[in-house]
Amino acid sequence: MSRRPSLDKKVARLRKMTRTPLPRSFDLVDWLKDRRHAQTTGEANHLILSGRVRCGSHVVGIIEIPTQRPDGKLGTQKAVQRFQPVKYRDELIVLESE
Numbered sequence: 001m002s003r004r005p006s007l008d009k010k011v012a013r014l015r016k017m018t019r020t021p022l023p024r025s026f027d028l029v030d031w032l033k034d035r036r037h038a039q040t041t042g043e044a045n046h047l048i049l050s051g052r053v054r055c056g057s058h059v060v061g062i063i064e065i066p067t068q069r070p071d072g073k074l075g076t077q078k079a080v081q082r083f084q085p086v087k088y089r090d091e092l093i094v095l096e097s098e
Contacts, residue, residue: 025083028053028061037094045080052095055088 029044032053038044047053048061061084064076 024086026086026089027082028084029080029082031089031092032094035094047094048080049078052097054093054095055091056093060084060088060092 028048029038029041032038032044032047033041038047051059051062053060061081062078063081065079067075067077069075
């Protein structure tokens with residue numbers, strides 16, 4: 001039996017990749033500035049890091065990145081994750097200052 005040509009396999013793989021939709025995301029900081037919850041990027045970052053931007057009851061936009069402290073031990077630090085999946089956009093809630 002003869003094998004399928006490798007070019008046919010590559011074309012089939014490419015067809016399969018084009019059928020799956022690409023992951024879509026939006027910029028959370030720009031969303032906050034466009035809706036006038038924050039005037040500057042710094043204010044928007046502060047809103048996110050304080051945990052006031054939520055999707056339902058879950059805090060959105062914060063990730064913890066590993067860092068090395070001056071004494072050589074590993075720790076974590078909170079950082080803003082600007083790009084979020086589009087499915088969160090319609091359900092975002094911005095809480096008032098406490």
